[in-house]
Amino acid sequence: MPELPEVQTVVNDLKNLGLVGLTIEAAQVYWPRTVASEGDFGRIAGHAILNIWRRAKYLVFDLSGDLSLIVHLRMSGRLDLKDASETRSKHEHLVLSLEGGRELRFHDTRKFGRVWLTEDAQSVLGHLGPEPLEEGFTAASLTASLKTKQRQLKPLLLDQSFVAGLGNIYVDEALWQAGLHPTRTASSLNGAEAAKLHAAIIEVLERGLRNSGTTLGSGQGNFYSVAKRRGRNADELKVFRRDGEACPRCGATIERLIVGQRSTHVCPVCQP
DNA sequence: GTCTATGTTTGCGG
DNA sequence: TCCGCAAACATAGA
Numbered sequence: 001m002p003e004l005p006e007v008q009t010v011v012n013d014l015k016n017l018g019l020v021g022l023t024i025e026a027a028q029v030y031w032p033r034t035v036a037s038e039g040d041f042g043r044i045a046g047h048a049i050l051n052i053w054r055r056a057k058y059l060v061f062d063l064s065g066d067l068s069l070i071v072h073l074r075m076s077g078r079l080d081l082k083d084a085s086e087t088r089s090k091h092e093h094l095v096l097s098l099e100g101g102r103e104l105r106f107h108d109t110r111k112f113g114r115v116w117l118t119e120d121a122q123s124v125l126g127h128l129g130p131e132p133l134e135e136g137f138t139a140a141s142l143t144a145s146l147k148t149k150q151r152q153l154k155p156l157l158l159d160q161s162f163v164a165g166l167g168n169i170y171v172d173e174a175l176w177q178a179g180l181h182p183t184r185t186a187s188s189l190n191g192a193e194a195a196k197l198h199a200a201i202i203e204v205l206e207r208g209l210r211n212s213g214t215t216l217g218s219g220q221g222n223f224y225s226v227a228k229r230r231g232r233n234a235d236e237l238k239v240f241r242r243d244g245e246a247c248p249r250c251g252a253t254i255e256r257l258i259v260g261q262r263s264t265h266v267c268p269v270c271q272p
Numbered sequence: 273g274t275c276t277a278t279g280t281t282t283g284c285g286g
Numbered sequence: 287t288c289c290g291c292a293a294a295c296a297t298a299g300a
């Protein structure tokens with residue numbers, strides 16, 4: 001569930017909560033499959049957090065001694081910062097004890113989330129495509145790479161090696177914004193359409209970021225950032241999970257369909 | 273109570 | 287190259 005804006009929000013919160021500079025004093029793994037890297041996870045003890053940043057939907061903690069702690073939240077993962085005295089919930093699968101008495105806890109009801117402790121961050125992050133909010137992602141580069149692909153737009157944009165950080169929500173929103181149908185073949189876009197898609201991707205991501213991410217519904221399984229804060233972006237969504245409602249641009253009824261095995265939302269008039 | 277759907281990623285077979 | 291499917295799990299909602 002967390003896509004680029006949600007993961008960036010978590011990074012921002014962790015930094016605001018003062019984690020950079022703290023030493024990790026101990027680690028406890030309660031669900032071994034959460035740890036995807038080889039080697040003894042306990043060797044993280046004694047390493048300080050030098051920086052926290054994001055690549056695609058991955059959180060990266062630069063640690064002293066050239067170690068990297070990498071976290072992917074997948075569907076239901078969350079990081080909670082709690083006092084060490086608080087009792088552990090049954091969904092907290094990894095607990096890092098921090099200098100000063102607080103603990104960073106990886107909470108993941110569905111257990112799809114993964115963490116890596118590695119000397120070689122590239123082995124985890126190396127397959128990722130361009131960051132859509134960085135310089136290298138231009139209308140020209142997107143246009144050129146779209147031309148070489150015979151795939152449908154939706155599964156292509158969800159492919160993290162094509163462009164990094166988009167998930168189901170923001171892909172549907174970007175395609176609506178650009179007026180493109182999710183089943184269009186990538187290579188069929190003309191220059192103007194590709195440029196419009198480029199602008200739409202950036203716009204929906206930046207809006208999500210400004211709103212501290214998207215929290216759907218009210219249940220526990222939805223996105224909450226570190227300080228238990230909900231994202232405010234749900235109200236800004238134009239088509240995602242709005243099937244049956246009126247398109248905010250033309251008033252037609254939004255439809256839901258399945259594209260590439262993923263539920264997909266479109267305006268049949270704006271996205272022919 | 274029971275059934276269905278789920279926002280992610282990876283790997284496999286065709 | 288590309289597509290479809292399954293798997294990793296638990297919970298919310300109908």
